Amino acid sequence: MFSEADLTALVITLKLAGVTTLILLLLGTPLAWWMSRTQWRFKFLLEALVALPLVLPPTVLGFYLLLALGANGPLGELLEALGGRTLAFTFTGLVIGSVIYSMPFVVQPLQNAFESIGRRPLEVAATLRASPIDRFFTVAIPLARSGFLTAAVLGFAHTLGEFGVVLMIGGNIPGETQVVSIAIYDHVEGMEYQNAHWLSGGILLLSFLMLLTVYGINRRFRLVQA
Numbered sequence: 001m002f003s004e005a006d007l008t009a010l011v012i013t014l015k016l017a018g019v020t021t022l023i024l025l026l027l028g029t030p031l032a033w034w035m036s037r038t039q040w041r042f043k044f045l046l047e048a049l050v051a052l053p054l055v056l057p058p059t060v061l062g063f064y065l066l067l068a069l070g071a072n073g074p075l076g077e078l079l080e081a082l083g084g085r086t087l088a089f090t091f092t093g094l095v096i097g098s099v100i101y102s103m104p105f106v107v108q109p110l111q112n113a114f115e116s117i118g119r120r121p122l123e124v125a126a127t128l129r130a131s132p133i134d135r136f137f138t139v140a141i142p143l144a145r146s147g148f149l150t151a152a153v154l155g156f157a158h159t160l161g162e163f164g165v166v167l168m169i170g171g172n173i174p175g176e177t178q179v180v181s182i183a184i185y186d187h188v189e190g191m192e193y194q195n196a197h198w199l200s201g202g203i204l205l206l207s208f209l210m211l212l213t214v215y216g217i218n219r220r221f222r223l224v225q226a
Contacts, residue, residue, distance in 0.1 A: 001198065002195075002198055002199070002202075003195065005174055005175075005178075005183070006180075006183055006195065006198070006199055008174070008175050008178075009174075009178050009179055009180050009182070009183040009199075010180055010199070010202070012091070012175075012176075012177070012178065012179055013159075013160060013179040013180040013181075014160075015091075016091070016094055016095065016098055016159060016166075016179060017098075017155075017156045017157075017159040017160050018156070019095055020095055020098040020099055020102055020155065020156075020159045021102075021106070021152055021155040021156045021159065023095070023099050024099055024102060024103060024106040024107075024151075024155050025106065025148070025151065025152060025155075027099075028103065028106040028107040028110055028151065029110060029148075031050075031107055032107050032108075032110035032111040032113075032114055033110075033114055033136065033140065035047065035050075035107075035111050036111050036114035036115045037114070050103055050104055050107050050108070051104045051108070052104075053100065053101045053102070053103060053104055054104050057164065058101065058162070058163065058164025058165045058168075059164040059165075059167075059168055061097070061100065061101060061164075061165055061168075062097060062164055062165040062166070062167065062168025062169050063168055065093075065096065065097050065100070065165070065168070065169045066088055066168050066169050069086060069087040069088045069093050069096065069169065070086055070088045071086045071088070073086075073088075075087070076088065088169060088170075089169075089170055089171045089173060089177060090170070090176070090177065091170075091176060091177060093169050093170055093177075094166050094169065094170040094177055094179070096169075097162075097165045097166060097168075097169040097170070098159050098162060098165065098166070101158075101159075101162060101165045102155045102158045102159050102162075105151070105154040105155050105158045106151040106152070106154065106155040107151075109147050109150040109151040109154060110144065110147050110148065110151050112147060113143075113144035113146065113147020113148070113150075113151075114140060114144055114147070116144075116147075117139075117140060117143045117144060121139050121143060122135050122139055122140065125138070125139045145221075146217070146218050146221045149214060149217055149218070150214055150218065153210045153211065153213065153214045154214075156210065157207050157210050157211065160180070160181075160203055160206070160207060161181060161203065161207070162179070162181060163181040163182065163185070166179050166181070166182065167182055172186070180199055180202075180203055183199060184196050184199045184200055187199070
């Protein structure tokens, strides 16, 4: 079964995934809404930047984040000058890396959901004197709820499986920055295959159930719309 260290790594992983997903929904929603509505000719540059973690090796992203957040990096030096501590090898550093690395898995589903709404429902709401804020919260968000579900689950599940980014920026500190993916690697390196099986199987089952929920709810939502 799970050892105490494995349970701690699992708790840290779930906490990291939850915090990361919440931050991404808060930041990604207005970004995705703007990207779905703007006519800016250089929007493709921002879309490419958001999608960059999809093709960038995780260790590359983690390396540059480590340079930026470390003691000799610009952000690390700024924090130390303000009386704080560097964010490298901390849980906060893991959150920053996870937010950047999982961003396309949240922003892209939200952008697609907003674009699928079209302009007609918003125009109808405008004729009823609904303000832009009212149209966003009472029309756009309810119609895009399947996109929010997909974004939340994909962002959470993707964060669960991070390895390269969290290893580079967080290291492998038990009880602080050691997440499940790193704990699995440690077990395999130490020939502790049974412990690796328990952790891997638990994450596999959780990820499958989350995706099953998304596809099931989205299928039901499409049937209701039809």
